[in-house]
């Protein structure tokens with residue numbers, strides 16, 4: 062926790078950095094997205110899995126600091142990108158539990174004020190456990206964020222309860238179908254039916270569908286056939302350090 066605090070305060074050499082994994086639009090002229098993913102390369106412990114970093118932050122009251130660090134680091138990364146690249150990007154940030162509260166819309170305004178990113182370029186990814194803890198609160202926070210132009214994605218759909226009630230009660234802009242679903246599609250024909258049904262329902266609700274964990278040509282052709290809107294997975298790119306991601310994005314321009 063002490064080391065994490067030091068890293069977040071920016072004292073000492075930075076072992077903490079961000080990677081960006083492309084989210085490719087199915088439409089050739091669609092906007093390029095990226096999920097922002099935390100990385101910690103520790104000199105003795107090696108690679109620390111991001112859920113452990115997030116948990117350590119949450120348990121030690123460093124959730125807000127981590128959020129601020131993510132926005133600050135993302136802004137510094139974007140400042141090195143050519144402006145046309147920055148303008149064509151949408152960036153998705155994973156929200157941890159402690160960041161989702163009544164003050165989030167105002168907090169986000171503050172974070173964005175120091176960033177080249179417009180609210181319309183920002184997506185928050187939430188898991189259902191975070192979104193559904195307090196439905197009334199979630200509705201209010203969602204409405205305010207969306208009013209400000211920020212989009213909200215339901216992450217990891219297909220892992221937890223994946224109840225349709227979430228889609229009914231809360232207004233999401235995107236739904237991310239979990240990789241466990243995508244990766245079983247070729248061995249289990251029924252999986253494709255689920256992906257198809259979820260995608261059709263989402264489209265009727267005006268929700269954009271992202272397929273996560275697309276690794277093979279076969280998986281890609283399946284999700285394209287099923288009319289998924291965006292594709293994220295090793296087939297196109299792994300999570301990339303900022304400069305490598307910038308080169309990737311420039312090739313897409």
Ligand code: G
Pocket residue numbers: 097098099111112115131155156157158300
């Ligand atoms: O890329 P990957 O192995 O890194 O991510 C593992 C898990 O860690 C994913 O579930 C992802 O949502 C989570 N994660 C990665 N970066 C962040 C982050 O910045 N904040 C939060 N809350 N979760 C993150």
Ligand code: G
Pocket residue numbers: 082098155186216217240273274275276293294295296300
């Ligand atoms: O937030 P979420 O749990 O959705 O985090 C995305 C996770 O999925 C990250 O850990 C990321 O590295 C991982 N991931 C992204 N694309 C692929 C893929 O094609 N295959 C596998 N196995 N993991 C992926």
Ligand code: MN
Pocket residue numbers: 096155186216217
């Ligand atoms: Mn995610």
Ligand code: NA
Pocket residue numbers: 216217218237239240273
């Ligand atoms: Na996910």
